[in-house]
Amino acid sequence: xxxxxxxxxxxxxxxxxxxxxxxxxxxxxxxxxxxxxxxxxxxxxxxxxxxxxxxxxxxxxxxxxxxxxxxxxxxxxxxxxxxxxxxxxxxxxxxxxxxxxxxxxxxxxxxxxxxxxxxxxxxxxxxxxxxxxxxxxxxxxxxxxxxxxxxxxxxxxxxxxxxxxxxxxxxxxxxxxxxxxxxxxxxxxxxxxxxxxxxxxxxxxxxxxxxxxxxxxxxxxxxxxxxxxxxxxxxxxxxxxxxxxxxxxxxxxxxxxxxxxxxxxxxxxxxxxxxxxxxxxxxxxxxxxxxxxxxxxxxxxxxxxxxxxxxxxxxxxxxxxxxxxxxxxxxxxxxxxxxxxxxxxxxxxxxxxxxxxxxxxxxxxxxxxxxxxxxxxx
Numbered sequence: 001x002x003x004x005x006x007x008x009x010x011x012x013x014x015x016x017x018x019x020x021x022x023x024x025x026x027x028x029x030x031x032x033x034x035x036x037x038x039x040x041x042x043x044x045x046x047x048x049x050x051x052x053x054x055x056x057x058x059x060x061x062x063x064x065x066x067x068x069x070x071x072x073x074x075x076x077x078x079x080x081x082x083x084x085x086x087x088x089x090x091x092x093x094x095x096x097x098x099x100x101x102x103x104x105x106x107x108x109x110x111x112x113x114x115x116x117x118x119x120x121x122x123x124x125x126x127x128x129x130x131x132x133x134x135x136x137x138x139x140x141x142x143x144x145x146x147x148x149x150x151x152x153x154x155x156x157x158x159x160x161x162x163x164x165x166x167x168x169x170x171x172x173x174x175x176x177x178x179x180x181x182x183x184x185x186x187x188x189x190x191x192x193x194x195x196x197x198x199x200x201x202x203x204x205x206x207x208x209x210x211x212x213x214x215x216x217x218x219x220x221x222x223x224x225x226x227x228x229x230x231x232x233x234x235x236x237x238x239x240x241x242x243x244x245x246x247x248x249x250x251x252x253x254x255x256x257x258x259x260x261x262x263x264x265x266x267x268x269x270x271x272x273x274x275x276x277x278x279x280x281x282x283x284x285x286x287x288x289x290x291x292x293x294x295x296x297x298x299x300x301x302x303x304x305x306x307x308x309x310x311x312x313x314x315x316x317x318x319x320x321x322x323x324x325x326x327x328x329x330x331x332x333x334x335x336x337x338x339x340x341x342x343x344x345x346x347x348x349x350x351x352x353x354x355x356x357x358x359x360x361x362x363x364x365x366x367x368x369x370x371x372x373x374x375x376x377x378x
Contacts, residue, residue, distance in 0.1 A: 046310075046323045048333035049349055049375035050105055055092045057082060057371045059351040061127045061176070061290060062342040063136070069159075070099040070342050071108055071136065072351055073125035078367035087369040094123050096136075096154075096161070099349075099373075109154065109161040120147030127177035127247075131184070131208060136161070139174035143190060149174050151186065151219075153211060165213035168206060172221050176247040176290065180255075182208045185231065187244040187257060191221055198235050201243025203257065203268075205231035232276050236262050240359070246291030246340070248300055250315070256281060256300055258288030265291070265302065265313060282317040285309070286361060290340025290351070297378070301348055303338040306362040310338060310350060310376060322348070323376055327363050330354065330372040337364040338374070350374040 052059065057079070062072035079091040098108035111123050120142055127139040136154040143149060151168035154161045173190035186204040193199055206229055210217040219229045236243045240261035248256045255268040257278075263285035268278045287306035294301060300313040301322075309324035323335060330336030330352050339353030352374060354367045 044322045044376055044378075046325075046333045046335055046350060046374040046376050048331075049373040050099065050103065052097070052105070052371040052373065054082070054088050054369070054371060055095055055107065055110075056097050057088070057092055058353055058355065058367070059097070059339070059371070059373060060125070060353055061139075061340050062349075062351055063128050063130050064342050064344055065130055065159075067159075068101045068344055070344065070349060071128060071130075072097050072099075072342070072373075073128050073138065075124045075126065077124075078354065081367050082369070085366075085368065094125050096125065096128070096138075115152075115164050117142050117145070117147035117150065120145035122147065126175050127186070129177040129179055129184075131179055132182055133208065137167075137177055137184060137211075139171075139177055139186065141173055141175065143173045150216075151177075151184075151206075151211070153213065166216050167211035167213055168217045168219055170219040170221065171204065175245055178247040178249050178255075180249050180253060184208065184211070185247055185249070185255065186219075187247050188221070189242050189245055189260065191223065191233065191243075193238060193241075194235060197238050199238040199241055199243050199261065200233060200235055201259070202233040203231045203244060203247070203255070204229045232257075232268055232278060234259060234266065234278070240287070240357075242287075245289055246302060248291045248293040250293045250300075251295055251298070256291060256293070258291050258302060260287050260289065260305075263288055263304070265300070265317075267317075282313050282319050284319050285311065289338070289353075292341055292343055294343045296345075301341050301343060303340055303350065305337055305339060305353065305355065306357070306359075306364075308335045308337065308363045310335065310341060310348065327365050329368045330370055330374070333372065333374045335374055336372065337362075346378045348376040348378065350376065 056074040076092040082088040094111045096109040124141045126141045138152040140150040149171040153165045153167045155163045175189045176187040191200045242260040245260040246258035264283040265281045267281040285304045289303045289305040291302040312320045325334045328334040336352040338350045342349045
């Protein structure tokens with residue numbers, strides 16, 4: 001499969017206020033993205049699901065287990081900004097929270113000093129997904145800290161997190177994780193840029209048999225055909241330098257990728273000859289973030305981090321706006337820079353990441369208290 005040759009050097013120009021295809025070009029020529037806008041006005045509302053303590057000040061990504069317990073990562077990127085504003089006094093350690101079937105919140109895991117990446121001394125837990133072995137897998141994004149990005153396996157016994165193993169290394173900006181059988185798909189939001197300034201991102205595919213704590217798999221960021229783990233690459237406009245973000249897989253095994261800087265979703269299939277084919281699926285958002293597919297409704301549910309919005313997308317690629325609000329601190333359940341959703345029955349639980357980018361088209365203006373999860377009832 002011919003891939004686009006690019007420079008591997010990159011400049012990440014985003015600045016957080018708190019510190020901080022392949023879409024093949026030939027596919028783009030063959031298939032235009034249809035203009036899709038929300039078909040309906042806002043007909044639903046978000047309500048407060050949970051107020052969180054400051055130890056969960058930036059809920060980022062989540063998953064649900066077979067018993068209906070919700071788990072979510074909190075890298076706590078907002079420590080500095082919240083201390084400066086007076087909302088916090090001491091930094092919060094990155095954690096994973098658990099919300100049980102009765103909506104009771106507990107701290108499922110607090111990352112320990114020995115869990116930190118050795119070069120940076122930090123951990124940045126992003127994507128979270130339970131594997132077919134019953135363990136939780138986590139993306140540790142180290143690009144901002146000059147460490148080595150990793151995939152971690154959180155070993156689970158009787159529902160409790162008992163230990164952590166490093167099972168993969170070498171990625172640039174690992175973000176979302178999603179399982180398809182025994183294969184783990186990982187979005188890498190920042191892989192490089194083309195000679196004409198377009199942004200390159202991609203998806204890796206790793207089999208569970210390769211995820212060995214004694215010999216962690218080395219996932220290369222090389223964009224050549226010789227890279228065995230690079231499943232697909234995408235080229236986007238370069239406006240944010242953030243490409244592939246949210247990932248989801250539907251009931252037929254099709255893979256959906258949100259391209260953050262273009263506010264779009266792409267659909268990837270594998271044909272009978274094992275060719276990977278990516279086509280445009282939906283557009284009309286500002287900056288797509290986390291995404292989940294729901295079997296009950298046969299729809300995708302996706303957050304727009306910049307627009308303070310949550311959308312559903314049906315299997316025809318039609319986009320419906322569910323909830324959208326202006327700049328808010330998240331009080332009373334309003335959306336506050338939502339990063340991802342977790343779907344439980346007819347409830348969409350929204351993780352309010354509360355991030356701020358130094359760009360004019362982002363609604364959220366500052367990370368602040370309270371720290372919340374919202375809920376949208378379908």
